[in-house]
Amino acid sequence: MRGIVLILITISTLLGNLKIYSPKAPPSIPLFNREYKGVTIDLYDRFNTAILPKIVKGEEALYIIPTNVAAKLFNKGIDISILATLSEGLLFFCSKEDKRLSEIKDKTIYVPAKGSSPDVITNIIIKKSQNIKIKYSSAPEIAKLMKAGRIDFSVLPQPLASMVESDNIKIFDMKKDWGKTDGEFTIPQVSIVAFNSILESKKIELNKFLIDFEKEIKKINESEELNFERLQPIGWKLSKNNLKRSLKKMNLTFNNNFQSVKVYLEKLYKKDPKLIGGKIPSEKFYKK
Incomplete structure (x- = not known):
């Protein structure tokens, strides 16, 4: 788990002590876009020091984390299940040329954090024949x-990708x-x-939250209505218009059909x- 560094927000949702x-x-x-009863928010800087210890010691909670990290934890014996994926693609290739990542050759591109999801995804897409150097x-x-x-080429997640988009910089969805x-x-x-222990012990609270959460994602995607003030703790320095423009490219979803995860x-x-803990997770990894 070394090298996985994320800036995290902790949300304690007191729906029957559900966190x-x-x-x-x-x-x-x-x-953040709507009020969930009993929600409190704390900021965390590092996954390894702030969140990983909670998972390792078995703190009953919900965790929004990289999918491959979840698989790695499961394969290491942590008793968790994946409930849903929350984005179909956050990454964009930012380019001074009107070319996608798979189309450039003999270039240097900048990618966040060696070993991170953006790095892994980038390395899977590019081919040796492209002669790409990564910094x-x-x-x-x-x-x-x-x-x-x-710099001329980079891989960035939303909303940062939309922040750099301009007449001179094109951004391409990497999907x-x-x-x-x-x-x-x-x-x-x-x-x-x-944690599987709360799937039964807090079944009512969990199901209520997941239903509300899924509805909110659907509402945001359909209406593009954001409570801008409530989103301030996330920390993005974006205007309302720029955040809305980025929202369309975040590919937010609530998908509990796990075919895409398996692929x-x-x-x-x-x-x-x-990258996923040495083996393909068993079917027990997926909440039915």
């Missing part, structure tokens, strides 16, 4: 370099490149998981089994 831990990222928007930095720093014109080989165009890199994990396994 949720969620990242400072687009999948948190539906949690690493933090996502905010890469966005600054792109906006300043100091099209991702699905070229097998026709599975979704990139389910973020999921909500839970995603198989691709990661073929790249490096260690």
Whole structure:
């Protein structure tokens, strides 16, 4: 688990002592956009120090975390199940040329955090024949370099990708490149998981929350209505208009049909089994 660093928001939802831990990222928007009774919010800087210990010691809660990290934890014996994926693709290729990631050759691209989901997905898409050199930095720093014109190509998640988009910088949803080989165009890199112990002990509270959460995601996607003030704790320095423009590209979803997850994990396994804990998770990983 070393090297996995995320800035996280902790959300304690007191629906019968049900807790949720969620990242400072687009999948948190539906949690903040409406009021869930008894919600409290705390900021965390690092997954390894703030969230991982809670999972390892078995704290009963819901966790919104990278899908491959969830698989890795499951394969290491942590008794969790995946409930749903929350985005079909947050990553965009940002380019000074009108070309997708799979179309460039002999270039240097900047990618956030070596070993992170963006790094893994990028390396699966590119081919050796493209002769691509990858350099690493933090996502905010890469966005600054792109906006300043100091680099020409990068991979960034939303909303940072929309922040750098301009007349000179094109952004391309990486789903099209991702699905070229097998026709599975979704990139389910973020999921909500839970300890199996609460699936029964807090079944009523959990089901109520998941129903409300799914409805909120659907509402946001259909109406694009955001409670801008409630979203401020997430920390994005975006205007209302820019956030709405980015929202369309976040591909938020509540998908508990796990076919895309299985394809995603198989691709990661073929790249490096260690990315998902050494093996393909069994069917017990998926909440039925």
